[in-house]
Amino acid sequence: MVGTLVAVLLVVFTAGCVTNSPPEQEERERKAASVPAFKLHMTQDLWERTNTRNNVKRVPEPKKVTELPGGMVTVELTGPQMVDYLQGLDYNAHGGDQAKDESLAAAVYDTVAPVLDRIESPPPAGAPTPEITVHASVGPATSTAVPTPAGR
Numbered sequence: 001m002v003g004t005l006v007a008v009l010l011v012v013f014t015a016g017c018v019t020n021s022p023p024e025q026e027e028r029e030r031k032a033a034s035v036p037a038f039k040l041h042m043t044q045d046l047w048e049r050t051n052t053r054n055n056v057k058r059v060p061e062p063k064k065v066t067e068l069p070g071g072m073v074t075v076e077l078t079g080p081q082m083v084d085y086l087q088g089l090d091y092n093a094h095g096g097d098q099a100k101d102e103s104l105a106a107a108v109y110d111t112v113a114p115v116l117d118r119i120e121s122p123p124p125a126g127a128p129t130p131e132i133t134v135h136a137s138v139g140p141a142t143s144t145a146v147p148t149p150a151g152r
Helices: 002-015 025-033 044-050 079-093 102-118
Strands: 037-043 064-067 072-078 131-133
Touching (some): 025 079, 025 102, 037 044, 037 079, 044 102
Parallel strands (some): 037 131
Antiparallel strands (some): 037 072
């Protein structure tokens, strides 16, 4: 009886952690781990909002972050850091139980994934650092409400 209860609780507990990851996820992680470094170009806000899983930073200390004009940054990650970031994107984009900013995570994931898919693993000696630009259009839209005069 206790064994059955434990099994049921385990299934219920782990079901909330499951994502609907694409079938290529494991191969993308393997390829990312084999690359020495990556450069991501995106807005600071988009980096901060997509670098989480369960409200915890996936990559607390990137290899390097360079601030650029207009709120943009270049984030340099090691291969293992890219794996951590990709796992967070996957969780948030593909149905994690505490997912945040799902549409943003999905847009970034959909930008990063094709680059990872094209990587030769292991990369040839002297291969250039993969650079991924996430266009600002996938970031959060902002607008200012314009008050409508009364009576219109």
